[in-house]
Amino acid sequence: MSNHQQASSVSFSYLAVIRSTVFAFLISSVLFIPMVGIKLSGWGYRFAFDQAFWLVGLVTLVRFFTSIIVQVPKWKALALRIFAQRAYLPVVEDTKNRFRSRITILLILLAIIANPLFLGQYWLSVWITALIYVLLGLGLNIVIGFAGLLDLGYVGFYAIGAYTVALLFKFYGFGFWESLPIAAFAAAFFGAILAFPVLRMHGDYLAIVTLGFGEIIRLVIHNWLPVTGGPNGIRLPKPFISFFGLNFSKGNDPYSFHNFFHLPYSEFYRPIFTYYLLVLFVAAVAFVCYRLKEMPLGRTWEAIREDELACRSLGINAVTVKLAAFTMGAFVGGIGGAFFAVLTEFVSPTSFSFIESALVVAIVVLGGLGSVPGVIISAIVLTLIPEILRDTANIRILVFGVIMLVVMIWRPRGLTRIVRPRFNRP
Numbered sequence: 001m002s003n004h005q006q007a008s009s010v011s012f013s014y015l016a017v018i019r020s021t022v023f024a025f026l027i028s029s030v031l032f033i034p035m036v037g038i039k040l041s042g043w044g045y046r047f048a049f050d051q052a053f054w055l056v057g058l059v060t061l062v063r064f065f066t067s068i069i070v071q072v073p074k075w076k077a078l079a080l081r082i083f084a085q086r087a088y089l090p091v092v093e094d095t096k097n098r099f100r101s102r103i104t105i106l107l108i109l110l111a112i113i114a115n116p117l118f119l120g121q122y123w124l125s126v127w128i129t130a131l132i133y134v135l136l137g138l139g140l141n142i143v144i145g146f147a148g149l150l151d152l153g154y155v156g157f158y159a160i161g162a163y164t165v166a167l168l169f170k171f172y173g174f175g176f177w178e179s180l181p182i183a184a185f186a187a188a189f190f191g192a193i194l195a196f197p198v199l200r201m202h203g204d205y206l207a208i209v210t211l212g213f214g215e216i217i218r219l220v221i222h223n224w225l226p227v228t229g230g231p232n233g234i235r236l237p238k239p240f241i242s243f244f245g246l247n248f249s250k251g252n253d254p255y256s257f258h259n260f261f262h263l264p265y266s267e268f269y270r271p272i273f274t275y276y277l278l279v280l281f282v283a284a285v286a287f288v289c290y291r292l293k294e295m296p297l298g299r300t301w302e303a304i305r306e307d308e309l310a311c312r313s314l315g316i317n318a319v320t321v322k323l324a325a326f327t328m329g330a331f332v333g334g335i336g337g338a339f340f341a342v343l344t345e346f347v348s349p350t351s352f353s354f355i356e357s358a359l360v361v362a363i364v365v366l367g368g369l370g371s372v373p374g375v376i377i378s379a380i381v382l383t384l385i386p387e388i389l390r391d392t393a394n395i396r397i398l399v400f401g402v403i404m405l406v407v408m409i410w411r412p413r414g415l416t417r418i419v420r421p422r423f424n425r426p
Contacts (some may be wrong), residue, residue: 017067024063028056112279116272123387124271128343130383131278132336137363137375138285139332144361145370146298147325148305150207152357153194153214157187157330159352161337163221166234166347176241176342184334190217191330195323202308214357222349233348241342243273278339282376285332289372292328301325302370366407 037052038045115127136158143151164183168174174182198209221228228234238249248270249256263269292298300321303311308318341347363382367374385403 013071016071017064020067021060021064025056025060028059032056032059109283113276116275121268121271124268124275125343126384126387128271128275128278128339130380131275131282132339132343133360133363133383134282134376134379135278135285135332135336135339136360137367137379138282138289138372139329139336140360141329141364141367141370141372141375142289142292142301142332143325143329144364145368145375146292146301146305147322148301148369149322149325150203151210151326151329152207152354152361153210153212153217154329154333154360155352155354155357156194156214156217157191157333158337158340158356159217159221159349160187160190160330161334162341162347162351163228163234163337164334165338165341166236167227169236169240170234176338180335180338183338184331187334187337188327188331191326191333192323194330195326199319199322211354211357214352214354218349218352221352228349231349233346236341236345236347238270238345240345241270241274241277248273274339274342281335281339285335286372286376293370293372297321297324362404366404 032052032055033049035052036055037047037049039048116124119127136154139157140151140154143149143154161183164186165174165176165179168179168182194210194213198206201209222230224230241248247256250265293302300311300316303316304318304321312318340351344351359382363379364375366382367376367378
């Protein structure tokens with residue numbers, strides 16, 4: 001037997017496999033048996049240990065084979081190659097990579113444009129929701145990914161955009177196109193107001209203050225009954241959004257979409273128009289984000305994110321730079337809120353809880369801080385996976401969490417790497 005084979009046989013430990021498998025069995029039993037095996041039934045409870053045992057067995061089996069794999073030299077080398085940290089550091093982009101990335105973006109854009117041709121009305125509404133989360137992710141990516149400011153109250157700007165559209169319709173009869181810019185600028189205004197008192201805060205303190213801002217917005221909406229309707233919310237009409245002045249209402253109105261183009265009436269026209277409109281807005285915001293990364297403002301955000309003290313020593317005004325990040329991020333959040341009001345045709349405080357902020361933060365982190373394509377992909381994935389797993393309602397959140405854990409272990413810096421442009425000498 002050669003020295004290499006002897007070293008391989010010595011490095012393999014059956015005791016380590018058994019120890020890790022037993023540990024995984026105990027931990028999964030403690031977690032799954034109470035959480036999945038005991039269910040409420042009226043005023044009492046009932047036992048459903050079969051599902052818990054299946055989950056415990058699955059976790060134990062996966063851990064057993066994983067413990068074997070990581071001790072085999074060939075497989076261990078493959079795992080190290082897959083999970084190597086150095087592979088996810090920023091890389092310099094050359095001409096060939098830029099061409100490939102543009103082709104990939106073009107193919108993804110063509111697939112998104114062709115979606116309504118193959119989807120029903122339900123899945124089209126799911127995709128509209130996914131695009132709204134893409135907008136929110138891109139907006140928060142400006143704040144967290146570019147400038148490094150941890151904002152846990154981003155849902156507040158989302159709520160401001162949605163309620164601005166609803167209130168303008170309720171009290172002044174404004175349509176969608178008149179309300180959209182007002183909603184975006186209203187959210188940006190509140191973003192600037194929030195930015196002033198928190199510009200000198202960092203890390204956890206900044207996160208706590210922004211979290212409080214989001215909760216204040218939700219409580220004001222919930223308790224300001226004469227204006228916002230409180231828990232009852234505000235309902236919007238179906239033909240609220242229009243196509244160059246043509247509404248999507250049913251009837252003999254000559255200014256309705258189907259009568260103007262001599263088409264049979266269908267409820268599918270409005271969601272298709274909303275979908276394509278959102279695609280245009282997402283493409284515009286993504287393009288702006290790409291340009292911001294290459295502009296001096298984007299470079300300054302990145303520098304402040306890495307070392308604010310060094311930037312101050314170089315004479316950079318961190319106050320105005322952070323203010324710009326908060327304002328731009330809130331502006332995009334207001335646009336997302338306006339489209340949310342159009343999609344649901346109803347806004348209420350329950351739609352703007354802390355869970356929404358946490359989900360948008362997860363989208364940014366999972367996609368990769370500062371990565372525009374990563375945020376787009378993660379927003380679509382995190383929106384579609386719960387709907388795909390809807391039939392497995394009992395373990396849907398569990399499977400969702402496992403997928404997120406696997407992705408974050410596999411890609412600790414996000415789904416896509418940050419690519420820096422190459423500067424050629426003249």
